[in-house]
Amino acid sequence: MREGDVRTDRARRTFVALWTAVLLLKLVLATQLPLFVDEAFYWQEGQHPGWAYSDLPGLTAWLIRLGVELAGNSEFGVRLPFLLIAAALPWWMVKLVAREFDERHAWLAGSATVLLPLAGTLGLLALPDVPMALATLLCIDAGARLLRKVEYDATLLLALGLAIGALSHYRFIAVVGVGIVALLCLPDGRRALRDPRVWIAIAFGAAAWAPLLAWNLDNAEAGLRFQLVDRHPWSLHPEGLLFLPTQFMLVTPLLFVALMWAAWRSRRDEHPAARLFALLGGLVVLGFFALGFFADTERVSFHWPLPGYLALLPLLPALLDAWPRWLRRATWALAALGLGVLCAYYMAVSVPAVRAQSAALKWYPSNFAGWTVLADAVEEMRAGMPADTRVVADNFKIGAELGFSLGDPRIAVLDHPLNRAHGRAPQLQLWGLQTRGRDEWGDAPVLLVVGASDVQYRQLLRRYHALCERVGPLPPPRVLNIDHGAQRFLLFALEGAGRGPDRPCATPALAWIDAPVAGAAVRRPFEVRGWAFKDGVGLERVEVTLDGEVVAEAEYGHSASGVADYWEISNDPEHPNVGFRATVDDAIPARPGLYWLGLRLHGRDGSVEQWHEQPVTIR
Structure with missing residues (x-):
């Protein structure tokens, strides 16, 4: 067997092993991981069938409804269609790259799709990013085919990708816009856009937005206003700079540099498809970077550039071939480590005892x-x-x-x-x-x-x-x-x-522990100071707890004049005497170590409320 065939075979076996291992891990995690709140709401949407909803087009809800009908009303049932779609993405990448470049590079690009943390964890949560990633890959594939020759299979693939994207998320419009710009920048792209079959495919994709537009027309543009106006400040803010370190860590440092370098290096490549991938990927990533200086910073947005990275992955193997062997290995190792860290996070979230330790x-x-x-x-x-x-x-x-x-x-x-x-x-x-x-x-x-x-x-x-x-x-x-x-x-x-x-x-009681502060290290005896009140009726007494056990009765009724001023509308009849003090003495049988310090608040209406706890270390 020739050396090239040996390397190709090794790349194929590595891809299959990685794909299988990651899929099995995700299948296990998907059964143990509690539903994220967005998943639960999409499940609720699936139980109320509609063409579109206030937050999203309909596809995510439809997929969840399909999953629970097939596999039962469980976390696994909710996520099953998304796991299957995510599992197909690396194989589609292999097929795309094999056609445009060569077989060995195809298997390497498939492995990169598995190991890229943002792509490798797709499907663990039933979120619209999964069908949107599929739509992106279909459109990338169709665009590369159209550069060669406009044929019916390519236009059908483009129409399918555009329709799936339109039914996935408002955010897919960025992929559509960048895709058209990229085609216009290439002579072969302009030629393809002159063919009526391409515009028929684009029209089909545009028609898929109709349910979402109809919903907005019927509901005072509530969805559009939220996605495009209400959730964004649309004023310059410096938090956009966080995009770079965030993506640097989430994509993993060397892989991020490699993808950006590949985009820059291939922008003038002789191969039309390579230039298309560079333009698509580079413009999407740069576009979301620029948007970060004006857009929403309250909610998670680190996953937005994923379509851009998917477009750049076909260029990665050729770039890595030019790197020293040690640097290539470091790139793959860091990517695997990044994926492992994200999977470990989901594992930790799945274990109540680990979750509890992260409470503070x-x-x-x-x-x-x-x-x-x-x-x-x-x-x-x-x-x-x-x-x-x-x-x-x-x-x-x-x-x-x-x-x-x-x-x-x-x-x-x-x-x-x-x-x-x-x-x-x-x-x-x-x-x-x-x-x-x-x-x-x-x-x-x-x-x-x-x-x-x-x-x-x-x-x-x-x-x-x-x-x-x-x-x-x-x-x-x-x-x-x-x-x-x-x-x-x-x-x-x-x-x-x-x-x-x-x-x-x-009202329910409110309280605060001024000392010791959360995370403090103390020696017995130590003093616990703070304030607590209960509007309408007041508090009768306050107890101090360690790990849920009462360890001291507080002296309640000390002056805390600033509390009423801060809360303004508070009407506890005991103001300003809502402060407390207690001493946890040497008689408490607590070994040195980490404990959770809390309060038990007794209201004059007979209520007993356990206040949330904070960690302290007893030396």
């Missing part, structure tokens, strides 16, 4: 955490309430996640800033699931589920007062502190409009 960290995965525990608590409380009790969620996240866990896609949701911030409020209104509160419920019993950790802490008291206005006096809540309170839910059993209408609005 910035990367705590709140959108994955606690939903099964919450669903069990809701079932338990509902079992002790009247048979006609309805469940009402505080926001769309809780409504969708509870809906999935309980098999009920029609859980009503209160108006909430999160619903509007994520573009879900119009859809909830269309489904008739956004409720005004007690005015709509009458005397019916309601189990209200509130996400205390879904609101910025400084806005939490206002949210509680708004709840009182909507639902009436709040009874003592059942508090669910998941992962030491990093994810915190309050469950209120509301018995009916006629029960105690003259009671004051007794």
